[in-house]
Amino acid sequence: MRIGILGTGNMADALGTHWARAGHRLTVGGRDLARAGRLADRIGHGARPGDLRAAADAEVVLVALPFGVGAEVVGALAEPLAGRTLIDCANPVGPGFRLLTGHGPSAAEQLAAAAPRAHVVKAFNLCHEDVWRMRPPVFDGRPLAVPLCGDDATALARASELVRDTGCTPFPAGGLDRASLLEATAALFIGLWVGDGADAQAIAPPLAYAHGPADKN
Numbered sequence: 001m002r003i004g005i006l007g008t009g010n011m012a013d014a015l016g017t018h019w020a021r022a023g024h025r026l027t028v029g030g031r032d033l034a035r036a037g038r039l040a041d042r043i044g045h046g047a048r049p050g051d052l053r054a055a056a057d058a059e060v061v062l063v064a065l066p067f068g069v070g071a072e073v074v075g076a077l078a079e080p081l082a083g084r085t086l087i088d089c090a091n092p093v094g095p096g097f098r099l100l101t102g103h104g105p106s107a108a109e110q111l112a113a114a115a116p117r118a119h120v121v122k123a124f125n126l127c128h129e130d131v132w133r134m135r136p137p138v139f140d141g142r143p144l145a146v147p148l149c150g151d152d153a154t155a156l157a158r159a160s161e162l163v164r165d166t167g168c169t170p171f172p173a174g175g176l177d178r179a180s181l182l183e184a185t186a187a188l189f190i191g192l193w194v195g196d197g198a199d200a201q202a203i204a205p206p207l208a209y210a211h212g213p214a215d216k217n
Contacts, residue, residue, distance in 0.1 A: 001158065004029055004055030006073055007064035008039045011089050014132035015062060015124060015166065020045035022165040029055025056080040060087065060158050061118075067092035067100055067107050075114035082117035085155040087162070089124040092183055097191030099184060108149065108179035121150035121159040122179035125186050136167020147173035147182055 001024045005012045008030040016039070020026050026047040030036035036049035055061060056077045063070045067090045074081065088108040092100040101107060108122040123146055124132065131137050137144040146163045148170055150156045160170035173182065192200040 001025070001060060001161070002058040003027070003162075004058035004061040005064055006030075006052055006055050006061060006070070006077075008032070008035045009064060010129040011124070011132070012062065012064040013039060013042065014129045015064070015089070015162075016043050016047065018132070018135075018166045019162060020047050024162075024165070027055045027058060029053075052077060053080060056084070058084065060085045060162065062087045062089065063111060064089060066090065070107065071110045071114045074111050074118070078115040078117070081115045084118050085152070085158045086111055086115065086118045086120045087124070087159055088120055088122050088179075091125050091186045091190070093187045093190055097187050097195055099187050101180070101183065106176075106180035106183050108176055108183075112176060119150065119152035119155035120176055121148055121152075121155050122176065122182050123148045123159055123163065125182055126189065132166060134167075138167065144168045145171040147171045149173050149176055149179040149182055151175045 003019055003024050004027045005016050006029050008028060016026055020043050026043060027050045028036045028040045028047055029050050029052045033049060033051065040047040040049040052073060057080060061081065061084050063074060063086055065073055070090055088111050090107045092107045094100045108120050112120040146168045148156055148159050163170040189200040192198040
């Protein structure tokens with residue numbers, strides 16, 4: 001699969017490395033071509049640098065840019081991104097671990113509005129980039145599950161393949177209108193982890209108890 005990456009930061013590095021190792025053809029796109037070149041060299045496995053427009057010329061494009069910048073860049077590339085799968089991993093989380101989107105559209109929906117003929121999937125936003133560097137992310141013998149929100153079946157299938165290439169399990173989480181729930185979950189978890197030092201995973205009971213104990217007598 002041809003994959004373009006918009007951005008040259010830590011998420012671009014972590015996810016791009018998995019995908020290049022899996023045999024996908026990567027183009028790392030950035031405004032700073034020298035920085036894009038350094039990241040492509042670090043990823044290796046045939047990854048090549050380019051400008052943002054070159055990265056948009058791919059079947060799947062990872063938008064690994066800060067909230068706000070992503071919609072601006074995607075809007076400028078709306079025409080070449082038509083028909084592409086866009087994966088949004090951004091977390092619009094600000095001071096006090098509050099959602100910067102407020103009660104408005106999610107970050108993923110803002111990308112979809114900026115490039116209305118692209119197919120956006122929200123994914124990879126619930127973990128720190130160092131988790132995505134693990135080979136693979138497995139905890140207590142169970143591969144990490146990655147929720148996916150999107151509306152296009154082909155885009156979701158492509159994103160699911162890329163999830164599996166990181167050693168994780170894709171987890172369908174509904175349409176793009178539910179991306180705001182993933183972003184709110186990230187805000188909650190980051191606040192618990194970073195702000196309170198709490199084990200956020202401990203807030204959910206095992207699946208068998210999700211509807212209460214099986215034996216209520």
